[in-house]
Amino acid sequence: MSLCDSADPPRRRRKEARPQELTAAALELFTERGFAATRLEDIAARAGVSKGTLYLYFDSKEALFEAVIREGIIPAMNEGRTMLEEHQGSASELLRCLLLGWWELLGESPLGGVPKLMVSEAGNFPKVAAFYRENVIDPGRALLREALQRGMDQGEFRPVDVGMAVDVIFAPILMLAVWRYSIGPCCAEEERDPVRFLDTHFDLLIKGLRP
Amino acid sequence: MSLCDSADPPRRRRKEARPQELTAAALELFTERGFAATRLEDIAARAGVSKGTLYLYFDSKEALFEAVIREGIIPAMNEGRTMLEEHQGSASELLRCLLLGWWELLGESPLGGVPKLMVSEAGNFPKVAAFYRENVIDPGRALLREALQRGMDQGEFRPVDVGMAVDVIFAPILMLAVWRYSIGPCCAEEERDPVRFLDTHFDLLIKGLRP
DNA sequence: TACATTACTGACCGGTCAGTCAGTAATGTA
DNA sequence: TACATTACTGACTGACCGGTCAGTAATGTA
Numbered sequence: 251m252s253l254c255d256s257a258d259p260p261r262r263r264r265k266e267a268r269p270q271e272l273t274a275a276a277l278e279l280f281t282e283r284g285f286a287a288t289r290l291e292d293i294a295a296r297a298g299v300s301k302g303t304l305y306l307y308f309d310s311k312e313a314l315f316e317a318v319i320r321e322g323i324i325p326a327m328n329e330g331r332t333m334l335e336e337h338q339g340s341a342s343e344l345l346r347c348l349l350l351g352w353w354e355l356l357g358e359s360p361l362g363g364v365p366k367l368m369v370s371e372a373g374n375f376p377k378v379a380a381f382y383r384e385n386v387i388d389p390g391r392a393l394l395r396e397a398l399q400r401g402m403d404q405g406e407f408r409p410v411d412v413g414m415a416v417d418v419i420f421a422p423i424l425m426l427a428v429w430r431y432s433i434g435p436c437c438a439e440e441e442r443d444p445v446r447f448l449d450t451h452f453d454l455l456i457k458g459l460r461p
Numbered sequence: 462m463s464l465c466d467s468a469d470p471p472r473r474r475r476k477e478a479r480p481q482e483l484t485a486a487a488l489e490l491f492t493e494r495g496f497a498a499t500r501l502e503d504i505a506a507r508a509g510v511s512k513g514t515l516y517l518y519f520d521s522k523e524a525l526f527e528a529v530i531r532e533g534i535i536p537a538m539n540e541g542r543t544m545l546e547e548h549q550g551s552a553s554e555l556l557r558c559l560l561l562g563w564w565e566l567l568g569e570s571p572l573g574g575v576p577k578l579m580v581s582e583a584g585n586f587p588k589v590a591a592f593y594r595e596n597v598i599d600p601g602r603a604l605l606r607e608a609l610q611r612g613m614d615q616g617e618f619r620p621v622d623v624g625m626a627v628d629v630i631f632a633p634i635l636m637l638a639v640w641r642y643s644i645g646p647c648c649a650e651e652e653r654d655p656v657r658f659l660d661t662h663f664d665l666l667i668k669g670l671r672p
Numbered sequence: 673t674a675c676a677t678t679a680c681t682g683a684c685c686g687g688t689c690a691g692t693c694a695g696t697a698a699t700g701t702a
Numbered sequence: 703t704a705c706a707t708t709a710c711t712g713a714c715t716g717a718c719c720g721g722t723c724a725g726t727a728a729t730g731t732a
Contacts, residue, residue: 263679263728282584286497289719300681302722311720370581372643373493379647387644408668414661417653421633428639432583433598436590442628450625457619458669474698474709500689511711513692522690 269307269317271297274360277318281363281431285315285371312375319378322364323386326355330393341401342456348397349423353448357427365424366431391416401459408461422451470509480518480528482508485571488529492574492642496526496582523586530589533575534597537566541604552612553667559608560634564659568638576635577642602627612670619672633662 275296279288290311294301308314330348337344356362372379394416401407426447434442486507490499501522505512519525541559548555567573583590605627612618637658645653 261680261726261728265679268679284495284497284581284585286495287585290721291719301720302681303679305721306679366580369577369639369643370495372647374495374498376647379644383644383648410665411657411661414658415665417636417658418633418662418665421636422629425628425632425635428580432580433590433594436583436587437594446622447625447628450622451629454621454626454629454669455665456669457671458665458667460668472696472698472710476709479709501691502689512690513711514709516691517709 268297268299268303270321272299272304272307272314273318273321276314277322277360277363277367280315280318280371281360281367285311285367285374290314315371315375316378316381319364319368319382322361323382325361326352327386327389329355330390334393334396341397341404341406342459344397344400345394345419345455346452348393349419349452350448353423353426353444357423358444362427363431366428369428390420394420405461407459410459419455423448479508479510479514481532483510483515483518483525484529484532487525488533488571488574488578491526491529491582492571492578496522496578496585501525526582526586527589527592530575530579530593533572534593536572537563538597538600540566541601545604545607552608552615552617553670555608555611556605556630556666557663559604560630560663561659564634564637564655568634569655573638574642577639580639601631605631616672618670621670630666634659 272293276288276293279293279296282288290304291301293314294304297304304314308317330351333347333351334344337347368379368382372382395412398407398410398412398415398419402409402412426444429442483504487499487504490504490507493499501515502512504525505515508515515525519528541562544558544562545555548558579590579593583593606623609618609621609623609626609630613620613623637655640653
């Protein structure tokens with residue numbers, strides 16, 4: 251046994267970077283193991299700091315959880331909004347862009363774990379769940395609703411119950427993301443190709459919406 | 462303060478009934494709070510026994526979890542199988558029966574919480590997840606696949622990627638069940654009427670499958 | 673080089689909870 | 703009624719982990 255190998259790397263002071271690194275590590279572990287089963291020491295270790303450092307930036311485990319969710323909502327909502335406003339082509343294309351865009355930008359990134367995390371922990375953190383609903387779910391629904399409505403107004407889609415259809419349409423994509431962080435990893439399952447899955451979903455959907 | 466009110470009910474010896482009552486209580490609490498955040502004492506209390514009694518019937522918290530899942534798979538899989546074999550009408554009707562049947566028999570019962578529980582805890586219990594996949598997910602997929610295939614063979618449905626379509630089709634129903642035990646309760650949302658939701662899903666689906 | 677500031681560390685504390693077991697009382701048997 | 707069996711209880715224990723804080727070392731300043 252030598253005392254000099256794998257010596258801990260020298261301390262670094264990086265006040266700016268820490269919070270991001272900590273929430274990123276927390277997101278990974280919370281989605282993997284769940285909130286209660288994740289130890290703060292593991293989060294700190296993954297972020298390359300000690301547990302004490304974590305408490306310099308977050309008041310408590312719960313505050314860290316909140317930060318993870320708050321941070322997870324920022325990106326891409328505006329992306330979708332501008333896409334909606336600037337899009338020129340058919341409503342089908344718009345719908346496809348919105349759904350595929352979500353998958354590629356968020357679903358496939360670590361942020362794709364947020365829906366699973368929210369599903370698992372909503373009951374234990376009703377405040378955070380309400381926040382998430384207001385700032386993510388509802389705006390997302392509005393986006394899809396407008397796209398659907400546009401297609402119906404232009405006669406490209408037949409009339410449907412828009413409020414319900416929005417959730418029906420998004421469910422498969424959501425499940426795709428949730429799957430990734432739950433049953434998916436436990437079994438090989440290379441056959442579950444996301445692209446084929448989304449293509450099939452889209453094919454069924456567009457045909458189902460035709461007048 | 463009187464000492465005689467709310468006196469504990471007299472002890473009862475009910476060896477036969479305990480395991481069921483314990484797994485039922487455990488299912489409720491696990492789905493509500495998650496595995497790690499649920500205390501065995503709370504489960505025992507909800508089942509009307511002490512923590513010690515729990516250990517007469519289950520070796521550990523994990524064993525109890527396994528029992529909850531194992532028990533959750535028994536019902537209704539056979540129901541679906543016989544439905545498939547005996548059904549005479551159109552493939553659309555068969556599909557509707559299978560999907561609505563699942564919702565009414567399982568989704569709306571406490572067993573509807575099992576998917577959320579599995580999603581949340583699969584990562585921590587890969588063995589149980591594999592068991593669930595083998596005994597619930599795969600047979601369920603097979604059922605839907607056969608129904609779809611029948612419709613395609615009879616020319617009632619157009620050709621689609623069956624393996625993918627099965628998951629696409631079931632996703633909204635799964636989400637409906639998962640929702641109930643996660644974000645759902647945290648906000649009023651009486652507008653999310655399951656019947657309307659399923660009708661919309663089915664409407665889109667059948668139209669989407671037409672040749 | 674000496675000193676001040678502060679990001680960072682990790683040993684420690686106290687509460688919580690899975691799991692145990694000696695004791696209690698309900699039920700069966702004579 | 704006396705005795706045997708066993709389902710059931712709940713106080714207890716030890717490990718674990720969220721949260722603290724006195725101390726350390728990296729960085730800035732002169």
